[in-house]
Amino acid sequence: MKKTLLSLGVAAFGISLLTAFSLPQTKPVQSAKPTPPAYTRAQIEKGQYLINIMGCADCHAPKKFTAQGPVPDPALGLSGHPAQMPLGTINKDALKEWVLFNGMNTAAVGPWGVSYSANLTPHATGIGNWTEQQFIIALTEGKSKGIRTARPLLPPMPWPNYVNMKREDLVAMFAYLKSCKPIDNNVPQPITPDKL
Incomplete structure (x- = not known):
């Protein structure tokens, strides 16, 4: 009886080994995460040209102060308003006649409250998680984070100037920004006028 049970056990083990090695191997199921489009060198170079001539660094690049005045800090790229930088004192009387930077x-401070330039680098605190379409919506429809149900982009962002840009130019700009060095900088949220 013991011999029969032992023989059956060995036979069952052998069959299970044979079955395991003879079944087709299946690959693990991978998530259906869309892969970002690959951009060409020409698109990236065109995007860099457009970003430069459009003056994006005027507002989106933190500055170093030199004898000639403030200049974009290359180490901080287009990372927007430095998260840890205090706003400073706002002269509310000046706001009756001026927009302040x-x-x-x-x-910038004006009738809309306080707005901060966004981080345009491909870090998660910038446009790292954005899609090409979100970028296009932000620039041509003036929606925060390129989400149509989000708040409008605030002044001084000149998004109405970009409404009629060619899609290929917007894609090139996005391609360039996605190729930049990612910089961790979580820009503060805007401040509404009632909170000034």
Whole structure:
């Protein structure tokens, strides 16, 4: 009896080994995450040209102060208003007749409240998680984070100037920005006028 059970056990083990090695191997199921489009060198170079001539660094690049005045800090790229930089004192009387900018030109104050220039680098705190379509919506429809149900982009962002840009130019700009060095900088949220 013991011999019969032992023989059956060995036979069952052998069959299970044969079955395991003879079944077709299946690959693990991978998530259906869309892969970002690959951009060409020509698109990236065109995007860099457009970003430069459009003056994006005027507001989106933190500055270093030199004898000639503030200049974009290359180490901080287009990372927007520095998260840890205090806003400073706002002269509310001046706001009756003026729009004010901080010394780096990364924060602006006006009738809309306070707006901060966004991080345009491909870090998660910038446009790292954005799709090409979100970028196009942000620039041509003036919607925060390129989400149609989000708040409007605030001044001084000149998005109405970009409404009629060619899609290929917008894609080139996005391609360039996605190729930049990612910089961790979580820009503060805007401040509404009632909170000034």
